[in-house]
Structure formats: C-alpha cells, structure tokens
Amino acid sequence: MTFLPTSLLILALATATASAFDPSPLQDFCVAINEPEVFVNGKFCKDPKQVTADDFLFKGFRYPGNTVNPLGSKVTPAFVDQFPGLNTLGISMARIDFAPGGLNPPHTHPRGTEILVVAEGTLLVGFVTSNQLNNTLFTKVLCKGDVFVFPIGLIHFQLNIGKTPALAFASLSSQNPGVITIANAVFGSKPPISADVLTKAFQVDKKVVDYLQAQFWYDNN
Structure with missing residues (x-):
C-alpha cells in the first residue's frame, strides 16, 4: 500500500x-x-x-429597509x-x-x-x-x-x-x-411538492399541508 x-x-x-x-x-x-x-x-x-x-461603491445600505410586511x-x-x-x-x-x-x-x-x-x-x-x-x-x-x-x-x-x-x-x-428560505422552498415551491411527500415527511394530516401550501410565503430579500 x-x-x-x-x-x-x-x-x-x-x-x-x-x-x-x-x-x-x-x-x-x-x-x-x-x-x-x-x-x-x-x-x-x-x-x-x-x-x-463607482464600480467599487455600493450605496444600498444608506437607508433603512421597509419592514412593513x-x-x-x-x-x-x-x-x-x-x-x-x-x-x-x-x-x-x-x-x-x-x-x-x-x-x-x-x-x-x-x-x-x-x-x-x-x-x-x-x-x-x-x-x-x-x-x-x-x-x-x-x-x-x-x-x-x-x-x-x-x-x-x-x-x-x-x-x-x-x-x-x-x-x-x-x-x-x-x-x-x-438564499434558501425553508418555509418558502418547502411549502411555496412552484409547482408544489406532492402532498404525499410532505404529509409523510412532516407526519401531519393532508389538511395541514394543503393549508400551508395555500399560504402566501413572503420573501423579505
């Protein structure tokens, strides 16, 4: 060897x-x-x-981001x-x-x-x-x-x-x-992940998965 x-x-x-x-x-x-x-x-x-x-200057941090969301x-x-x-x-x-x-x-x-x-x-x-x-x-x-x-x-x-x-x-x-936001990726994917996959993965009723997939998953980026 x-x-x-x-x-x-x-x-x-x-x-x-x-x-x-x-x-x-x-x-x-x-x-x-x-x-x-x-x-x-x-x-x-x-x-x-x-x-x-100017190519080495970024001014985007000068002002607060909008947190009304x-x-x-x-x-x-x-x-x-x-x-x-x-x-x-x-x-x-x-x-x-x-x-x-x-x-x-x-x-x-x-x-x-x-x-x-x-x-x-x-x-x-x-x-x-x-x-x-x-x-x-x-x-x-x-x-x-x-x-x-x-x-x-x-x-x-x-x-x-x-x-x-x-x-x-x-x-x-x-x-x-x-950036991968967990909730957005799992419940807000397009097309949606199969409910059969998510119910077994999270061990919850399909109604819970249907509810979560129906939500609007906000992206704060």
Whole structure:
C-alpha cells in the first residue's frame, strides 16, 4: 500500500477545501457585466480600462429597509448582482432591518458562511447543525456590538426580541452566497411538492399541508 508524504496530503486537503468556495481571483479585479446570451459560473469581466471608482461603491445600505410586511424584516443584499465590483472577490454583505418582533426566518446560504454584527437592538439568533450532529440548536441573545457566525449551509434565523427596531449587518464568504428560505422552498415551491411527500415527511394530516401550501410565503430579500 502506498502512502502520500505528509506535506502532499496536507496540500491535497487544503486544495480540496479551497475548491469548495469561490475561486481565487487571478487579476486585480473583475467588475461584473451581464451577458444574457451566455451562462457561466460567475460573471464576465468589464474591460479594466473602462472601470471607474463607482464600480467599487455600493450605496444600498444608506437607508433603512421597509419592514412593513408579514415578517417585520427586510434584507438588503449587496451580492454581485447588486454590487458588480464584488465579482471574483469571494465576499458579499447584507443589511438586515427589523421591526419590533421582526423575524428573518429560517434559511440557509448554500455557498457562504455568514458573520453577523448587531448595530442596534437585541436579536435572538441561532443555527441548527446537520443530521450528523443530531440537529443541535445553537442559539444566543445578541446586543449592540455583538458578533455571531453561521456556518456555511446550515439553517439559521434572527428574531428581534426588543421593543425597538433593530439593525444588523452580515458579511458572507461568497460573492453570490444564495438564499434558501425553508418555509418558502418547502411549502411555496412552484409547482408544489406532492402532498404525499410532505404529509409523510412532516407526519401531519393532508389538511395541514394543503393549508400551508395555500399560504402566501413572503420573501423579505
């Protein structure tokens, strides 16, 4: 049996880990442009000679998001689609506004770890581990200035438990981390998931599934 030298094994593991996230840039920057006729894993680059300082500026966080909605929260993303200067840099951000009692519902980012800092208010936050760790819930109450991290791909949430509006900013380890809101995906898919699947999965009566699938599942992004 042949064994790899330790140095080669470490290099192989590091390479495998790195390939699980956004690829490293091969140039100073690659400001995104939309090419609707061609689909690639990322965005095409703007001619560097036509790039200006404005390509690296995002003004979307200047004003509060509208929290007058069923969830009482609003996420303002600064992903590559909204902020072309992020292309190939492997990072993004979001502003999250909460009304009193507002919820950013259970969701995942399939391509990015999230680190959250509370700028105003008090939030109850948490994430759930995978089946491998018995779906363990890790939860904390965060106050102004506190920071919490949500590992890549795990279901997590934030709830404003204070009596005043709350504000948080999130940074993510991908230019396009994606968002899957659990309730919207399971009960609001188009076309709907078979009721036979959901009744058995959730061990509830079909009437419950029919009721949930008939609801309007609001998207706060």
